Amino acid sequence: MRKNQNVIGDLNNLGKIEVIEKSTPFKGYFQVDTYRFRHSLFEGGLSQEITREIFERGHAAAVLLFDAKTDEVILIEQFRPGAYAAGMAPWLIEVVAGIIEPDENAEDLAQREAMEESGCKIGRLEKIGTFLMTPGGSSETIALFCGEILSQEIKDTYGLDHEGEDIRTHRIKASESYKLMNTGKVTNAITAIALQWLELNNERIRTKWLSD
Template structure:
């Protein structure tokens, strides 16, 4: 067995978690749940009782709009209070993203948010993956896509007024996005993942979407 297969085998071993108590400590726009639990140890046996608070903000989906015909992408810019609280520049360059609502799937959310946040009509979606953002303290996952740009309605700003959104778009060649990442101008993790994925897969994705269009 090679080392990679050994590692995968180890990862596939299922541990056990015993939840002793779970309560909701706070419920507002977001929710915080308090857990007391034990879990199996790598050396065998069970851990001592561990108290933790988990931030519940729902699950999200995100998309990097990409025009395979021109090689252009769309990034959005908006104010983020979490970045401000972390003493970072709070106006972040990001991919389009939003919280998945009840009875909504990630694909539908992606199309809806692309229109709301960027005036962008999407066609085909290529799923990149589903990622835990801060698993040490939050249950949030983000399902990430690369989305085909069919049309971009250009306006000065986008977003929903009742949600306090003030968003503008930046259309650029994909290579410019890669350069922004290298220069440290992209500080949003899921955006960094999306740009790195596209840098690795732009040629193959362009080929697939172009061939599908020709054969349609």
């Protein structure tokens, strides 16, 4: 078990973090690290010692597939065991997403997952942002893009068999996707962010992509 003792860092000059101990009690496909730390308080001084487990599952990228010519989006639907465990409907409407491999960047991941999960070849990518998903207990970030649909290989289902993926796609008007979000049918947070962004930037991105 690897341990780092008494490391003090300064993040963006906003405050001090004293890591008393970091250990890794579990390492499998994912990893759990345990931190013992103190951090600076807004009123001055340091907090009491805090112990937290952090879920390390890597960093991810996601892409909202958008056809500027037809003003349509392609969303995917698949079973999510975490949603089932939370007591929610487990077949979620989502944007394409995946974990970034060590030898690829977020843009490459977006291209790869678009083909694997939806059969889509995509062109230009517009960066929406990078977001922490559950910063209270995980280090995971998601780099989110809007991707230009160039073509789609039509199939009944998509995904990789060896990863247990069973995915279908839905091509709908962008305006209909906003209604899905506004009526609570989209419960995946990164998908909601992507659709809200498109609703605000639809005219700008269509003008940009159609004029080039």
